[in-house]
Amino acid sequence: MSENKVIDPELVRLYEISYLVSPALAEDKVHSAVLPLKDLLAGKNAAVSAEESPKFRRLAYPIRAAIAGGKKQVFDSASFGWIRFESEADTIGEAKKLLASSPDIIRFLIVKTDAPEPAKTFSSRHIRPADPAAPAFEPQGTGGSAETKVVVSSEELDRKIDELVGV
């Protein structure tokens, strides 16, 4: 994931795309429906942080959708999958167009996410002791240039990650 990026880290954001693949597609071909999307992400140097390959499931309600530019069909089952990645905003516009024109994807949802995995988001008040250190950094940030600020925050990030891994 450490390609030679020319991406400005300020503009990078965590996105998640979930999609429903038409049940008309054979089970072993379901993955091929999202290959164009993955190619696009790879081409944009997007860092995929998590994903779940499409799994067949019954839908909560029947969806009417037109696939392959044909007539509208009613689907009461589909394969649901999602992919989470970090990229710039312009990737999303292209991904949206790609998915909308994709013949086998009957519905998709693009969301901005913040938390990587909302597994143990709470009950972690003890992991807060990083806070006392925060004020110490602040004067530096206001006094120094923006560049030093970035360096400090990444160190802090590493430390937090270490803490979390330790727990």
Added chain:
Amino acid sequence: MNPNSSHIHKSFDYKNTELLKKFLNPHGRILSHGRTGLTAKAQRSLALAVKRARFMALLTFVAR
């Protein structure tokens, strides 16, 4: 519903439908803030997650 829920759930994931279902009534409507015992922030997160899950047909809009 669960007096401790506000301490457990800070944000909800729309893909975790089993969890979301615990905060719906039998008709598939979102339980009120008073019933869920969630913080205002968590309740908003719940509402958003349920609506996303409904759009992706993971949850029903109306169940009878």
